[in-house]
Amino acid sequence: MSASTLQAFFSQAHAxxxxxxxxxxxxxSLSRKGSVCHRYAGRVFLLAMLTVVLSAVPLSWAxxxxxxxxxxxxxxxxxxxxxxxxxxxxxxxxLRSDFAQYADRGFRIGAWVLGLxxxxxxxxxxxxxxxxxxxxxxxxxxTAYQWLKLAYRGPGDAQWWLRSHYGAMLGIGMATHIxxxxxxxxxxxxxxxxxxxxxxxxFGPLLVGFIATAVLNRRFRRPLAQRESx
Numbered sequence: 001m002s003a004s005t006l007q008a009f010f011s012q013a014h015a016x017x018x019x020x021x022x023x024x025x026x027x028x029s030l031s032r033k034g035s036v037c038h039r040y041a042g043r044v045f046l047l048a049m050l051t052v053v054l055s056a057v058p059l060s061w062a063x064x065x066x067x068x069x070x071x072x073x074x075x076x077x078x079x080x081x082x083x084x085x086x087x088x089x090x091x092x093x094x095l096r097s098d099f100a101q102y103a104d105r106g107f108r109i110g111a112w113v114l115g116l117x118x119x120x121x122x123x124x125x126x127x128x129x130x131x132x133x134x135x136x137x138x139x140x141x142x143t144a145y146q147w148l149k150l151a152y153r154g155p156g157d158a159q160w161w162l163r164s165h166y167g168a169m170l171g172i173g174m175a176t177h178i179x180x181x182x183x184x185x186x187x188x189x190x191x192x193x194x195x196x197x198x199x200x201x202x203f204g205p206l207l208v209g210f211i212a213t214a215v216l217n218r219r220f221r222r223p224l225a226q227r228e229s230x
Contacts, residue, residue, distance in 0.1 A: 021048035089168035096161035103151035115144030177205035
């Protein structure tokens with residue numbers, strides 16, 4: 001099998017599973033939390049993202065070998081973010097009754113890897129005058145700080161696993177939407193590719209994700225009795 005055939009195969013797998021991830025993300029988000037639909041849509045979403053990540057590795061390497069180093073750096077960094085976030089989202093559900101096992105040595109090492117990789121991406125963006133990479137690189141250290149603070153300070157309340165789960169899932173969702181809007185959709189709607197549209201494609205999902213996280217954090221940090229009466 002030729003290199004071009006392999007790349008076409010990985011590109012198709014990446015595109016179709018990415019579309020499935022996008023659909024199931026919204027299906028899980030809009031369904032009642034804890035319902036059968038929510039659980040199964042979330043599982044399909046994570047499995048789809050696993051295929052997206054695996055197919056993204058050879059595609060990112062192809063960008064690197066063709067001289068698109070900046071795009072390859074961003075993709076490899078996105079692979080790390082999505083991979084660690086996906087594992088965190090899954091483990092938060094599985095280990096909801098065992099915080100010590102959730103925040104184990106592997107969790108802390110993962111936080112340091114994300115933080116250092118994000119710092120390197122920001123430095124790369126600074127050296128090559130790429131503001132987008134500078135901004136997105138900051139996500140790694142921010143995520144690392146949140147994870148390490150949780151690991152060393154403890155959960156604080158019984159809802160820690162829920163916040164960890166939806167925080168990680170929203171992070172993956174932001175990455176999925178950025179890829180769809182900027183990398184996928186822009187190729188088919190080239191006439192929309194002005195500077196404003198480009199910036200909205202990159203930073204719009206981030207803004208929506210941060211707002212959604214803040215709203216959910218405010219809701220699930222309230223005492224249980226207040227949430228039930230709301």
